[in-house]
Amino acid sequence: MAVPSDSPSHDPGALRVVLFEDSVLLREGLIRLFDEAGYVTAGAWGDVDDVVDRVRQARADVAILDVRLPPGFRDEGIKAALALRAALPEVGILVLSQYVEGVYARELLAGGEGGVGYLLKDRVTSLEEFSDAVRRVRERGTVLDPLVVQGLLSARPDPLSTLTPRERDVLTLMAEGRSNASIAQRLFIGVGAVEKNISAIFAKLGLEESGTEHRRVLAVLAFLQSA
DSSP: OOOOSOOTTSOTTSOEEEEEOSOHHHHHHHHHHHHHHTOEEEEEESSOTTHHHHHHHHTOSEEEEOSSOTTTTSSHHHHHHHHHHHHOTTSEEEEEESSOOHHHHHHHHTTOOOOEEEEEGGGOOOHHHHHHHHHHHHTTOEEEOHHHHHHHHHHSOGGGTTSOHHHHHHHHHHHTTOOHHHHHHHHTOOHHHHHHHHHHHHHHHTOOOOSSHHHHHHHHHHHHHHO
């Protein structure tokens, strides 16, 4: 069921979100969350039929999709996300699921252009953080649950075999989208030490360091896919 996309109470320049979630309770809860955050829910459906047309007509900035949706409850949502990425690359994609679909997640991240997120429903503990994740995806950032990151890294162990335990810790936090200062705080080390570890990681993986945080993350994930 679609939700009216233009309400006079909203700022015309507000972030526009569409939802593809079969759980009515979760769908309605997210709509209320976005309304409180000042976002516009431009559409909400329980399936992904005609997903590209729906998202285009809604003029969405970000599409949020469950992985398993009707009719088969297998991989309809993640496949729809890939179709959206191909047809409407300007639209941010946030996958919200109970499952880590490693193969599809790597494919979704393969382009390296950002604007992608993958969060696990059971691990979303803060509505404020989730609302912020939507905004970051809209701003072409990358938002990944740590368990998704671990799945991506463990699926390709060989390229990481030369990394030290500390470098692995730094790489995992980088892939979560954390800044150098945040990594330093989490690992109880100095920012300078983080920068040295990052330089070592890129040197060992044969990757050039990029000037923006999410591009560093995607460069690492792209390497893991191609290895």
